[in-house]
Amino acid sequence: xxxxxxxxxxxxxxxxxxxxxxxxxxxxxxxxxxxxxxxxxxxxxxxxxxxxxxxxxxxxxxxxxxxxxxxxxxxxxxxxxxxxxxxxxxxxxxxxxxxxxxxxxxxxxxxxxxxxxxxxxxxxxxxxxxxxxxxxxxxxxxxxxxxxxxxxxxxxxxxxxxxxxxxxxxxxxxxxxxxxxxxxxxxxxxxxxxxxxxxxxxxxxxxxxxxxxxxxxxxxxxxxxxxxxxxxxxxxxxxxxxxxxxxxxxxxxxxxxxxxxxxxxxxxxxxxxxxxxxxxxxxxxxxxxxxxxxxxxxxxxxxxxxxxxxxxxxxxxxxxxxxxxxxxxxxxxxxxxxxxxxxxxxxxxxxxxxxxxxxxxxxxxxxxxxxxxxxxxxxxxxxxxxxxxxxxxxxxxxxxxxxxxxxxxxxxxxxxxxxxxxxxxxxxxxxxxxxxxxxxxxxxxxxxxxxxxxxxxxxxxxxxxxxxxxxxxxxxxxxxxxxxxxxxxxxxxxxxxxxxxxxxxxxxxxxxxxxxxxxxxxxxxxxxxxxxxxxxxxxxxxxxxxxxxxxxxxxxxxxxxxxxxxxxxxxxxxxxxxxxxxxxxxxxxxxxxxxxxxxxxxxxxxxxxxxxxxxxxxxxxxxxxxxxxxxxxxxxxxxxxxxxxxxxxxxxxxxxx
DNA sequence: GTTAGGG
DNA sequence: CCCTAAC
Numbered sequence: 032x033x034x035x036x037x038x039x040x041x042x043x044x045x046x047x048x049x050x051x052x053x054x055x056x057x058x059x060x061x062x063x064x065x066x067x068x069x070x071x072x073x074x075x076x077x078x079x080x081x082x083x084x085x086x087x088x089x090x091x092x093x094x095x096x097x098x099x100x101x102x103x104x105x106x107x108x109x110x111x112x113x114x115x116x117x118x119x120x121x122x123x124x125x126x127x128x129x130x131x132x133x134x135x136x137x138x139x140x141x142x143x144x145x146x147x148x149x150x151x152x153x154x155x156x157x158x159x160x161x162x163x164x165x166x167x168x169x170x171x172x173x174x175x176x177x178x179x180x181x182x183x184x185x186x187x188x189x190x191x192x193x194x195x196x197x198x199x200x201x202x203x204x205x206x207x208x209x210x211x212x213x214x215x216x217x218x219x220x221x222x223x224x225x226x227x228x229x230x231x232x233x234x235x236x237x238x239x240x241x242x243x244x245x246x247x248x249x250x251x252x253x254x255x256x257x258x259x260x261x262x263x264x265x266x267x268x269x270x271x272x273x274x275x276x277x278x279x280x281x282x283x284x285x286x287x288x289x290x291x292x293x294x295x296x297x298x299x300x301x302x303x304x305x306x307x308x309x310x311x312x313x314x315x316x317x318x319x320x321x322x323x324x325x326x327x328x329x330x331x332x333x334x335x336x337x338x339x340x341x342x343x344x345x346x347x348x349x350x351x352x353x354x355x356x357x358x359x360x361x362x363x364x365x366x367x368x369x370x371x372x373x374x375x376x377x378x379x380x381x382x383x384x385x386x387x388x389x390x391x392x393x394x395x396x397x398x399x400x401x402x403x404x405x406x407x408x409x410x411x412x413x414x415x416x417x418x419x420x421x422x423x424x425x426x427x428x429x430x431x432x433x434x435x436x437x438x439x440x441x442x443x444x445x446x447x448x449x450x451x452x453x454x455x456x457x458x459x460x461x462x463x464x465x466x467x468x469x470x471x472x473x474x475x476x477x478x479x480x481x482x483x484x485x486x487x488x489x490x491x492x493x494x495x496x497x498x499x500x501x502x503x504x505x506x507x508x509x510x511x512x513x514x515x516x517x518x519x520x521x522x523x524x525x526x527x528x529x530x531x532x533x534x535x536x537x538x539x540x541x542x543x544x545x546x547x548x549x550x551x552x553x554x555x556x557x558x559x560x561x562x563x564x565x566x567x568x569x570x571x572x573x574x575x576x577x578x579x580x581x582x583x584x585x586x587x588x589x590x591x592x593x594x595x596x597x598x599x600x601x602x603x604x605x606x607x608x609x610x611x612x613x614x615x616x617x618x619x620x621x622x623x624x625x626x627x628x629x630x631x632x633x634x635x636x637x638x639x640x641x642x643x644x645x646x647x648x649x650x651x652x653x654x655x656x657x658x659x660x661x662x663x664x665x666x667x668x669x670x671x672x673x674x675x676x677x678x679x680x681x682x683x684x685x686x687x688x
Numbered sequence: 689g690t691t692a693g694g695g
Numbered sequence: 696c697c698c699t700a701a702c
Contacts, residue, residue: 587696613690628690633696636693691702 395454590625592634597654600631600638601661609635609669638662 415423440447440459447457592600603619612628620626641649642659 589696610691612692629692630696632691632693689702692700693698694700695696695698 393455395459587625591651594652594654594658596620596623596626597634597638597658600634601658601665604635604669605661605665608672609666610673635662635666639666642666
């Protein structure tokens, strides 16, 4: 499968630079800020706000470490050495050229960010680190080594700071883990990370730095290390207005911006195309009226959650529909994605600056300084370009962020579950307690842990975690479309990197409710695995739920093609013609498991139709006119060719007769 | 298993 | 997307 020498590496942290203040856009990509009275702002609102914030950040472009920032097209080989894998890092920078540096941002918003940076990494952290290590020592009865050596530990079964491989990041990473541990201490947050150390495996021209997972407590999304500033200063006049549930959806839903999509001009290059699946994850229910459908669209994961709850109890009740993933290839594959994703739960270390708060002002303003995406897996050919690496990472990040996450709030080591509690009631607005606020990004809960055996039941995330998405009107707006992919030019790479850079985004395997949830969740989690074959062996033991399709086979979920996918399709068809859908599939969608060649054929059909109708009649995400033009051209060309062939064939047969 | 086309 | 006939 892997033709090129590849670099595989898991990395479990992104640094998301401080989100600049909301000065440009009305959507307020900036400080998260509640316009409403802070005392009346309930925890739920907070969750929603953070979730929306995250999604907005999807417009950012991932950058690899600044050392390679400039040479986007330099081969990775020139920049990355196997031995130096630990030195790598990624950060996400806004599209707007100036990649914000912490200091830069600090100086820019001096009043809101003062002293943040030091808060994050210094004493606070190490203090907790100590206690966490003590905890680990106690629990594992193993010597806790320092960060740099933990990686080499092969022993499994005791906890590590899984993030220790990131060098300079370690302090912060530690803090994340601490947050998890804090939850353990508080025994109010049953899930935690259990990991084996990172392994460096070199074999078969493949270099894999894998962060293998010991058990997966729960399907959770990675993300987040955020440093949150809590202040009540009213200094941000560019407030985005996202506070009100009624406007939130809108605010968090970026308007289609086709313009950001840089169209490729050449057509002789293989589709260098990362499966853009994020935007396609709406859940539609045809039976619902418009309102409901829209609601589903706005909160695409609501239904899923509900299903999850169902199947959760179902599986707990002794359903035998799980399978332990056997050595079967496909299962391994799935299991890999599943478990990787599931393992990615991260709690958030929070850092709050508390100088600025005055008791008279009841506003609570959060500034998320950085997020960590704790675990991602990327496999990329050694000769891929840095630019393609960035894109691949981008895909991974967007997959995560768009994957249906929901936000949890951890305060003082405990999860704040009551969404209706005000910040004031939760104590979050108290000056002296502000250092204990954190956020967790959680995927649609999947019940990976239920396969861990009875003893691990305590880690099962209770269903009430789902509350934010199953209750009350304003569920967090998780807008898949919030992740636009138009911000990077994904089509400039060498053909060889084409398929290898694909993002595995098989989010769906035709789930069937009510047991759809598990599968779906698992599939969703797979979005975390940018490259499919990753580390399958190591995770083969993670069980998957077997699709229960005894009854009526469930209709596959509708997954609108993204512009990127269309681009890839058009390109492939331009090259291969309209009668070779299998080849098209292999060429351009090989890693997009959910796109069958029939799908591609169908999509082409609709594309041709779309191209022929007037723009006013078109629906869905607008396809750039350039693409549609190419569709018509290609379609005409190949139709003509086909016709000619047909004529030729006919005349030949006539001659024979 | 693929392709093509109607539903 | 589904279904199915035809290859």
